[in-house]
Amino acid sequence: MSAEPCFDIAHLGHVELFTNKPQESLDFFVNIFGLTESGRAGDSVYLRAWDDYEFHTLKLTASNTTGVGHIGYRAASEAALLRRVAGIEGMGAGIGWVEGDLGHGRAYRFRDPDNHVFEIYFDTNKYVAPEGERPALKNQAQRNHGRGCAVRRIDHVNLLAQDVAAIRDFMPKALGSRVTEQIVLDSGEVGGCWFTVNNKSYDIAYTRDHTPAQARFHHVTYAVDQREHILEAADLFLENGVFIETGPHKHAVQQTFFLYVYEPAGNRVEIANAGARLILDPDWQTVTWTETERKKGQAWGLKTIESFHMHGTPPAA
Amino acid sequence: MSAEPCFDIAHLGHVELFTNKPQESLDFFVNIFGLTESGRAGDSVYLRAWDDYEFHTLKLTASNTTGVGHIGYRAASEAALLRRVAGIEGMGAGIGWVEGDLGHGRAYRFRDPDNHVFEIYFDTNKYVAPEGERPALKNQAQRNHGRGCAVRRIDHVNLLAQDVAAIRDFMPKALGSRVTEQIVLDSGEVGGCWFTVNNKSYDIAYTRDHTPAQARFHHVTYAVDQREHILEAADLFLENGVFIETGPHKHAVQQTFFLYVYEPAGNRVEIANAGARLILDPDWQTVTWTETERKKGQAWGLKTIESFHMHGTPPAA
């Protein structure tokens, strides 16, 4: 009899991003990327895409540095949350409970082997659109203003790590994630690893940090409905002087259509579309890419740009 | 503490469709719709879209009538399958185990309150692409030939029923489905109901049969990656003399971009794109549309065509 898959974690909830150019970053996320501000507290502005159902999916925090503050995942139920907490405590990775913020109730924090901070929670603050933000169709969280890239919802986050193989062991135990794809180099080293807790093909990815730094951030991604919207976004970035790092093109890994830019403080941001691709198979076998296969470049032959391997935030000393 | 959501059923697996014009129907599904034949046995041809991971998702069976033979759902594990079987037997809806076919192993059959036949199974025949069908990218089930509409994967099925409210009670109990959206008329009658077992916004829908017939079929839907592919499909249907019933347009309910045609035997087939819309919220609240709201037509104002309410297969006596 097959093992039972774990469904304790429902989805990636939010990412906290540090910026040392808070006003410029906010202007980028609101006016170019198309997020909506749902609240402010302390040094943080809470932002959301028009079809995110929670209060926020991006917590933008003014800081003296860049990179990721923490990553939040929402559990499938209160009971599921407690099962995960017990498991993580048993792994010795736990930090402990925090009270939550504008976006959600109490959350349990822990660290991955590369010292990125995560939290899991169930009690959340579902977004209720005020008058001016009410959508025409009631099955949508918020009005789509069509402002800037007008991204639809948070999609995934990509972190850097010293030891991706350690992460590959950790995530399935901590969150019940499945490893949908990975890159294994000729040396046996794991070059990259893609995880999911649900039917999305991935909600988090880790790639090898080529500097000795820990807890670094590679990018956060929001989804749009169509590939054409990414082509339009490319023009919008061009017109607004946003630095385009690479794309639009199609990844071989996961086949996502992508475009990468840097927000003003230097954090990498992706806008992506996966088409109708989902991982529906409950016993999906991990797809492993070899070093040779990866050298072919992206799906249509684009060579992976050097900065994609080297640039993370905060910058390595 | 919140109730625990059920994850026993992984996804819609396949639909068996009856045709009294087997050769014309097969030609349509292969050359116009773009499915690939993966096998034949008895009166049936097994068909699949290029990114369906199982052996087949459409079983096309020659018959003296049209409509649906049975609908198959794959369980998340063997244990989950047995939990569902126990539940369904307890509901008195069970038919019993069958041996399976070319596409999967043993399956447990049952009837919904309108007498449509379902089966659930875990043991499946995963598709292994022969030489000529191997994809360029190894994370894809099969080569995409770009033939006809070149649909990507099965998406959902829509059935007709005398008592949709009864179905609304039945499906969550039988399959653990969630009701994501519904139409409730001013009379209190449930006009339509959309269900999902995973993160797709729906994998099955039921609408009211306005004839006294039972167990009728409304349509089966395959997904494509982009809305533009549906516009291209419309031209392809036009060039090939396929009857276009309505669309392309965007549904208000579920916001799916759609196009409906009749295959040669008269069964309705849909090609659709949901964009990046997913139901990620583990405690999603059912969206209820009123009669007044539905009278506005589809999302952009298209009036629902009369045949959409009346045409099902087999034809009502």
Added chain:
Amino acid sequence: MSAEPCFDIAHLGHVELFTNKPQESLDFFVNIFGLTESGRAGDSVYLRAWDDYEFHTLKLTASNTTGVGHIGYRAASEAALLRRVAGIEGMGAGIGWVEGDLGHGRAYRFRDPDNHVFEIYFDTNKYVAPEGERPALKNQAQRNHGRGCAVRRIDHVNLLAQDVAAIRDFMPKALGSRVTEQIVLDSGEVGGCWFTVNNKSYDIAYTRDHTPAQARFHHVTYAVDQREHILEAADLFLENGVFIETGPHKHAVQQTFFLYVYEPAGNRVEIANAGARLILDPDWQTVTWTETERKKGQAWGLKTIESFHMHGTPPAA
């Protein structure tokens, strides 16, 4: 030896539209449709799409009514302009020279057989983008802000007329237009006629006015680069409460992908995409559609909506 085609007129230049809700109309054209204001004088606001090369393509004039003020065409040269003026004077249709406005120099005005006012001019005011409107790519007239529908350029105008056959005779003589397509009813009456002076498949169309009024306006159209942009525009209109009359769909005549809305004062506005369709053949033979063919509806079967035949501006008494 074949007759020499006439190239005296280069293209449709601008349309003057009357509105009795000037502020609401302006807000629609700037914030929803995505035009940019380039100047104001008297009761008129001059508007342009981001890739229109002239100062303006829409002159929005506050009035006590709606409908079209005049339609301007730009000649290919000063000599060509004078040849056309001589021809039109010879036809007895001339009004005389006017001084021009913010958008162009002196222009020669005339009337079509249905009393719509036209003008032709060569001396024009080419748009020079001020600092904040400079595009990232120098081969583009103005920055594309991505605001609202962000239409690219004026495409065509559609007028109503009592006697479309008379127009069919008039336009080739007055402007050197070619008749690319037409509808001829079983009665012999010309139901519609599409004209072009260049490689676009049409820059003006006339359809039969089913009321006894003269000089009425059917719609003005702006082009976008992709069909997907029209689908996005449909959502934008929906979110902003703009009345969508019909579409998105594909016309059988000219194969344009279309979407029709009413601006706040009631003038019909279209957003369209012709794909890569051009009339390159210098001796293109007019395509004639019969009444039977037109009854099939639009390209993919959409029935032409009643208001499309009846609604024009100003409203018929």
Added chain:
Amino acid sequence: MSAEPCFDIAHLGHVELFTNKPQESLDFFVNIFGLTESGRAGDSVYLRAWDDYEFHTLKLTASNTTGVGHIGYRAASEAALLRRVAGIEGMGAGIGWVEGDLGHGRAYRFRDPDNHVFEIYFDTNKYVAPEGERPALKNQAQRNHGRGCAVRRIDHVNLLAQDVAAIRDFMPKALGSRVTEQIVLDSGEVGGCWFTVNNKSYDIAYTRDHTPAQARFHHVTYAVDQREHILEAADLFLENGVFIETGPHKHAVQQTFFLYVYEPAGNRVEIANAGARLILDPDWQTVTWTETERKKGQAWGLKTIESFHMHGTPPAA
């Protein structure tokens, strides 16, 4: 008074391509690129896209080499043809009249300063679709089978030349072409030049041959209706093992969305979409790009690939 623009040449008609792998090239153009064979004579197969109005736009000729045979332009009238012939004879560039082929009647041949062979003609063989090729819509030349890339119509050709400045002088005199855009290096050398005879932004381009060879070919381009079709084509090329050189991406020059591949014999082929961009201005001023501007790469930052500067056909000795 402004000079009168010349309209003697209507459009690019066809390109003759040499292949030393005739069967593989033909299979590529028919089954992958999606052209239709309209006839054969001698060593040549005549091919056409589904909305090309003439008999053929590509003449594929078996040879012991690759590269371009000749380029054909259609005149606007018989009189216009004779005017051009007189002009070209006066320039001393003429070769003389040839009888024509399956595709058109008599044609006048001449050489450009780099020794590429051109012909101009008026009398043409308009395509009349046989039974199986009749389109559903009568304003379309041929049925669109949706086979392979299903390109719509020929768009332009790009040649290599030793002295692009000489070509820049020649083409306006020979064909009445306008120079819409050009690249002028810091040294004053003309690096590239784009010409049009009509409203398309270009129908021929020349770029600098970095080898000492003459009369070489860079690529021929067919247009599709939407950018998304090019993304689909990229997948089709990938699945079929066609060499993708660069793209999809957007050119800064002319803003065309592009994808370049090599057909089996090594000739470069482009599939492109210009959106709704047209050159309507009769006195369009040439846009000049500097060396610095070109070093920024393509519109969204893609660096121009080395082979794009070096690979032409036939290969340089």
